[in-house]
Amino acid sequence: MADNYDVIVLGSGPGGYVAAIRCAQLGLKTAIVERENLGGICLNWGCIPTKALLRSAEIFHYMQNAKDYGLMAEKISADLDAVVKRSRGVAKQLNQGVTHLMKKNKITVHMGDGKLIGKGKLSVTRDGKVEELTAKNIIIATGARARDLPQLKADGKRVWTYRHAMTPPEMPKKLLVVGSGAIGIEFASFYNDMGADVTVVEMLDRIVPVEDADVSAFLEKALTKQGMKILTGAKIDKIATGDKGVTATIKDKAGKDVTDEYSHVIVAIGIVPNVENLGLEDVGVEPDQRFHIKTDDFGRTNVDGVWAIGDVTAPPWLAHKASHEGVIVAEAIAGNHPHALDVRNIPGCTYCHPQIASVGLTEAKAKEAGYEVKVGNFPFIGNGKAIALGEAEGFVKTVFDAKTGELLGAHMIGAEVTEMIQGYTVGKTLETTEAELMETVFPHPTISEAMHESVLAAYGRAIHI
Numbered sequence: 001m002a003d004n005y006d007v008i009v010l011g012s013g014p015g016g017y018v019a020a021i022r023c024a025q026l027g028l029k030t031a032i033v034e035r036e037n038l039g040g041i042c043l044n045w046g047c048i049p050t051k052a053l054l055r056s057a058e059i060f061h062y063m064q065n066a067k068d069y070g071l072m073a074e075k076i077s078a079d080l081d082a083v084v085k086r087s088r089g090v091a092k093q094l095n096q097g098v099t100h101l102m103k104k105n106k107i108t109v110h111m112g113d114g115k116l117i118g119k120g121k122l123s124v125t126r127d128g129k130v131e132e133l134t135a136k137n138i139i140i141a142t143g144a145r146a147r148d149l150p151q152l153k154a155d156g157k158r159v160w161t162y163r164h165a166m167t168p169p170e171m172p173k174k175l176l177v178v179g180s181g182a183i184g185i186e187f188a189s190f191y192n193d194m195g196a197d198v199t200v201v202e203m204l205d206r207i208v209p210v211e212d213a214d215v216s217a218f219l220e221k222a223l224t225k226q227g228m229k230i231l232t233g234a235k236i237d238k239i240a241t242g243d244k245g246v247t248a249t250i251k252d253k254a255g256k257d258v259t260d261e262y263s264h265v266i267v268a269i270g271i272v273p274n275v276e277n278l279g280l281e282d283v284g285v286e287p288d289q290r291f292h293i294k295t296d297d298f299g300r301t302n303v304d305g306v307w308a309i310g311d312v313t314a315p316p317w318l319a320h321k322a323s324h325e326g327v328i329v330a331e332a333i334a335g336n337h338p339h340a341l342d343v344r345n346i347p348g349c350t351y352c353h354p355q356i357a358s359v360g361l362t363e364a365k366a367k368e369a370g371y372e373v374k375v376g377n378f379p380f381i382g383n384g385k386a387i388a389l390g391e392a393e394g395f396v397k398t399v400f401d402a403k404t405g406e407l408l409g410a411h412m413i414g415a416e417v418t419e420m421i422q423g424y425t426v427g428k429t430l431e432t433t434e435a436e437l438m439e440t441v442f443p444h445p446t447i448s449e450a451m452h453e454s455v456l457a458a459y460g461r462a463i464h465i
């Protein structure tokens, strides 16, 4: 007889495992199906192991600049294998943490490939053995994978996806990173700090193109100063692996073909949703135009009893978005009345050096949406703590609706901004205005004071510039 549940979650990333825990907390008999590692991409191959790598790179950078702090560090070197080993250890620790959470919440884990085989029915295949499960509700949380370059498939030797870049067979000497979104820029930053000669190629006219244009411009300058080569408005024309590595011909901004050899290439041109072989067509679940699963604001697909969350659905493709959706779906299944997720209030962080963090509309998007805006800008050089830390590179930009004072967006670049953005995110979620932010007392000395000053600057009241 098939095992019967109230809810089966297919995929155990930050969307799936969080949904499963909330379902269990709400008293629903819950199972989770996973074909690879509990914790999904985020804990095993994404957010967390990259941050472990970047932490090593950050410490290496500080060691190399020790004398700026009056300290001596001699004969400094990096052991890439040890850096990677630490990162894998961190991923393993978190994977075990999810295993523990499943046990604690009495969630049954079925390891294997899951597939919908009818209404409320799912098969799980492992090593040729098939088991059948049934449930009133199935949550699809199968995530996404790296998109390949049409001309060149990643082979793990010279051409890497993020998985290869996280467990490199050797240190790249001359690295080409294709794509300057968060993933591409984080790896470019890591390998640049570790000593590789890094070139980033971006098709659009600026790097980190979803961020505010001022942030893109500042980051480009900072990375160039660190020795990186940045090619924007540029396209890979030809690319092929050869004896020495990869030969790429890039059409630059001016339309000129530039051919160069690279030891390795990281392809970071986006993701494709994992929708294949899930039996979606058989049960009639509809995709959107980009082949992600279409849902309403509460994760319902067009098929009764089938829900979807996370990277397999609409953007933004971020772990915290997936987890938040997981909770919404669990509440909806339990018959509660959750709030729909407001994508305007989802922060985004990139952990390059300097870091980037933002929430809400960029200045350009706010204007495009018809707002008359007030914009504040405060540089880190006006912040005492940033100077004391030796991290005076960065700024905080805020965008307000000039009519109502509503905070529309906040954009930061510099040290610790990925920790600070949550202040503005809480504010935005509570629909804060400039008046409330000005009334808020910020602790001294902290870099967060720059957040206050940026708000004051939007209204011509900044103190320290």
Ligand SMILES: Cc1cc2nc3c(=O)[nH]c(=O)nc-3n(C[C@H](O)[C@H](O)[C@H](O)COP(=O)(O)OP(=O)(O)OC[C@H]3O[C@@H](n4cnc5c(N)ncnc54)[C@H](O)[C@@H]3O)c2cc1C
Binding pocket: 010, 011, 012, 013, 014, 015, 016, 033, 034, 035, 036, 037, 038, 039, 040, 041, 042, 043, 045, 046, 047, 048, 050, 112, 113, 114, 115, 141, 142, 143, 144, 162, 183, 274, 277, 278, 309, 310, 311, 312, 317, 318, 319, 320, 321, 322, 349
């Ligand atoms: C290098 C990198 C760095 C990143 N850094 C960040 C970051 O700093 N912050 C951030 O917010 N986001 C980051 N992301 C994105 C983040 O990892 C994803 O948004 C997040 O993992 C999506 O969660 P999910 O639950 O939707 O899916 P996933 O985490 O992709 O999990 C899906 C799971 O489903 C399983 N699965 C798929 N199909 C089946 C099947 N048929 N049967 C059984 N199991 C199946 C997969 O094995 C996987 O474990 C990063 C991504 C990458 C690649």
